[in-house]
Amino acid sequence: MAQYSLDKDKIRFLLLEGVHQSALDTLKAQGYTNIEYLKTSLSGAELAEKVKDAHFIGLRSRTQITKDVLAHAEKLCAIGCFCIGTNQVDLGEAESLGVPVFNAPFSNTRSVAELVIGETIMLLRNIPAKAAAAKVGGWDKSANGSFEARGKTLGIIGYGHIGTQLGVLAETLGMNVIFYDIESKLPLGNARQVSQAELLAQADVVSLHVPETPSTKNMFAAEQINQMKAGAILINASRGTVVDIDALAGALESKHLAGAAIDVFPVEPKGNDEAFVSPLQAFDNVILTPHIGGSTVEAQANIGVEVANKLAKYSDNGSTLSAVNFPEVSLPQHDGRSRLLHIHRNQPGVINSINQIFAETGVNIAAQYLQTTQQIGYVVMDVDAAYADDVLEKLKAVKGTVKARVLH
Numbered sequence: 001m002a003q004y005s006l007d008k009d010k011i012r013f014l015l016l017e018g019v020h021q022s023a024l025d026t027l028k029a030q031g032y033t034n035i036e037y038l039k040t041s042l043s044g045a046e047l048a049e050k051v052k053d054a055h056f057i058g059l060r061s062r063t064q065i066t067k068d069v070l071a072h073a074e075k076l077c078a079i080g081c082f083c084i085g086t087n088q089v090d091l092g093e094a095e096s097l098g099v100p101v102f103n104a105p106f107s108n109t110r111s112v113a114e115l116v117i118g119e120t121i122m123l124l125r126n127i128p129a130k131a132a133a134a135k136v137g138g139w140d141k142s143a144n145g146s147f148e149a150r151g152k153t154l155g156i157i158g159y160g161h162i163g164t165q166l167g168v169l170a171e172t173l174g175m176n177v178i179f180y181d182i183e184s185k186l187p188l189g190n191a192r193q194v195s196q197a198e199l200l201a202q203a204d205v206v207s208l209h210v211p212e213t214p215s216t217k218n219m220f221a222a223e224q225i226n227q228m229k230a231g232a233i234l235i236n237a238s239r240g241t242v243v244d245i246d247a248l249a250g251a252l253e254s255k256h257l258a259g260a261a262i263d264v265f266p267v268e269p270k271g272n273d274e275a276f277v278s279p280l281q282a283f284d285n286v287i288l289t290p291h292i293g294g295s296t297v298e299a300q301a302n303i304g305v306e307v308a309n310k311l312a313k314y315s316d317n318g319s320t321l322s323a324v325n326f327p328e329v330s331l332p333q334h335d336g337r338s339r340l341l342h343i344h345r346n347q348p349g350v351i352n353s354i355n356q357i358f359a360e361t362g363v364n365i366a367a368q369y370l371q372t373t374q375q376i377g378y379v380v381m382d383v384d385a386a387y388a389d390d391v392l393e394k395l396k397a398v399k400g401t402v403k404a405r406v407l408h
């Protein structure tokens, strides 16, 4: 399937889930005005219908871009996740269709880490339960079950961008930091990498910061919760699939855990007007938040600019730097030339066929860039504008071509 570069006002953006106004401002400032902006997520037939005409889709963590949805998105050039997580997109399928997926890998890191620090202090002091009692006339003035954070041990599971930020902040409170990660990681400050069993046996507060993957699905179930210290606290601001909520409810019921803070759930409401239901609503010593770990004004404004810029850059010059599922190519401007972009299956003979076209037509390649993943190859060639459309037609016919377009 070939795609020609269109006039900017014909390039259609579908932005879902109320991404920040800064995304619209950034796109408009770069000449992209054909933008459909929705405050909610979409699913099913509605989503399939909307993606049909979209060249670019922007979304947050809620919208599921499955293989089926992608099959409806025939004009799709790229997807922007205006958040950190990209598990809501079928990344492999998008790759095989020649659709790069971008995200904002650090823009809300600090917001999540700060929320977890706040929750750690509140839960160690038993504030949620005391505040709930006070609101209905109770007066629980007592030091029992209320502790300082200083000197306590924080166990971080998943020591990536958020986990490391959290560890640094926790040390400034005087906490001891231990962490577990499947990779060997450079410990920051005085943090120590330990096994998961050691972490669960030692930590007063356990905080989860892993991505949603097959290996993290239900990784925190009854077995792991039972290994936590009696009276410990569990915090999850990663993904709702990571914790078995019924097992957590059981541990709160039996008072094995002293409290929890949960920001993400196996099933979350589609929008702010849908009711939220969870067995954890029964517990006053649990902080429940509506997936707002990354929802600060600062983070959302930065994410809007960052991801919109990545989409505009891919549209304008083909750069795929920091795409999460695609060969990464950082490209200079192509002033005075046209740029041919060719996405193909990574199979023997494709580059040879492409070179053959140039050998036969005698068109000179002023610059060429190539990157591959196991699945696909992405080759970019700058040529004299007079020949670009002709060469594009020939490139489209190369066996193994997934997508080809030209930028004038």
Ligand SMILES: NC(=O)c1ccc[n+]([C@@H]2O[C@H](COP(=O)([O-])OP(=O)(O)OC[C@H]3O[C@@H](n4cnc5c(N)ncnc54)[C@H](O)[C@@H]3O)[C@@H](O)[C@H]2O)c1
Residues within 6 Å of the ligand: 084, 085, 086, 105, 108, 109, 112, 157, 158, 159, 160, 161, 162, 163, 180, 181, 182, 183, 209, 210, 211, 212, 213, 215, 216, 219, 237, 238, 239, 263, 264, 291, 292, 293, 294, 295
């Ligand atoms: N609640 C929110 O609003 C919010 C905001 C931002 C991110 N998140 C979630 O937090 C996750 C983590 O974000 P990040 O930026 O720190 O990601 P990251 O990729 O920088 O770090 C994740 C870490 O988890 C480790 N890991 C992966 N699988 C593991 C396993 N089975 N056991 C132990 N460690 C494992 C990785 O090696 C990595 O070090 C994101 O994937 C996203 O789902 C939630």
Ligand SMILES: O=C(O)[C@H](O)COP(=O)(O)O
Residues within 6 Å of the ligand: 060, 061, 062, 082, 083, 084, 085, 086, 108, 291, 292, 294, 295
């Ligand atoms: O992956 C993320 O960055 C967080 O889960 C935040 O997602 P959101 O943009 O839907 O709040």
